[in-house]
Amino acid sequence: MLAETLRSVMRPVSRLAFRPEVHGAHHVPRTGPVILAANHLSFVDSFLIPLTAPRRVSFIAKQEYFEPGGAKQWLTRNFLTGIDAIPVARGDFRAAQESLEVALRHLKDGGAFGIHPEGSRSRDGRLYRGRTGVAWLAIASGAPVVPVALIGTERIQPVGARLPRPGKVIVHFGAPLRFTPPPDGKQGPARRRATDEIMAAIAALSGQEVAAEFNQLSAG
Template sequence: MSRFTLLRALFGPLLKLFFRPRVEGLENIPGEGPVVLAGNHLTFIDSVILPLISKRQVHFIGKDEYVTGRSLKGRIMAWFFTGVGMIPVARDGGHGGVAALMTGLRVLEQGKVFGIYPEGTRSPDGRLYRGRTGIARLTLMSGAPVVPFAMIGTDRVQPGGKGLPRVGRGRRITVRFGEPLDFSRYEGMDRDRYVLRAVTDEVMTEVMRLSGQEYVDMYATKARAA
């Protein structure tokens, strides 16, 4: 039994017991071949819930600090996150984005599922922010379809992205997957910035439709800094 299978067997029932997640459109994730899952990002536990409810293992980029802790808590976190599919990458500095992109491409070239939050960071206020074009580069360079998804209610379970998740009335979670988006019509145009922006905006429009969030035409990092 793989560590991922073990973690799903251990934590999947707990997720259903405490949060009763409603999952819609799970059948939209292809059963095989490379797939990009692209969605909104409201709070820390998004990256815990997505791998546990997906029918295929989802690989995603995470901060390397999640796996470098030497305390007992740090080692448990490292065991869990690497087990569910997190790939630690040092994202600070000018090369962080390139490292994340190349890591995603390697995952897709192996025919696996790669998860990404196009906003680049958690939403500072629950609204949906402008997507970064790394998502477009991934799909155009790999030829993989994009399955958009929406996390709904996770920010009520873990407000601010910190602390233990809350359980109780009114805190039910919904994860909604849309139909795969095919961008093969743009093959070979992964260096055209207008194409990259058009592909990214199409993905974000679908995420907005699925999530029902208000859209803000600004990068979340800029909004957070302001």
């Protein structure tokens, strides 16, 4: 009940504070599994997509954000619950794989799942090479992938800033991409090709300079 109340409050507040200009929302299927793959420029990215998408979208969030604590922890926990965040432990490769398994179950239940293929926020504004977890999810679930470009969120909350500030953001939802299991059974190359196609679609929407390398995971 509290989470639903927070959701009803957060949408108009976010529109007032960030004045989101949304394009291509019709590309997001209203029902059934779908993956929203977005660039990552700011901590607020994972919050803005669920607040601007035409349906409920879940992202992975660190388990510790959902644990009991003081007033700030209480607010964080209920805010994340209000935007349908999924709590998962973070850590090594096993934890990363567990996150994908949780996401896959959510997709198989017909949900919408958001992911940042870069893995962490870009500190220089470039679009970094995507990690293949997004393609693993797409091929394993059969869900379409909607590329998403966020523009201006790095000004709303730059890396290192404790709180977001008012400003204008643009959200582009692109045409869905579909991927099927490779006929030759070679999953690795197929995932790499699919991921590169997804990142190219995001780049076309965002207009970012494309980096040939992976981003460091420490940026969050």
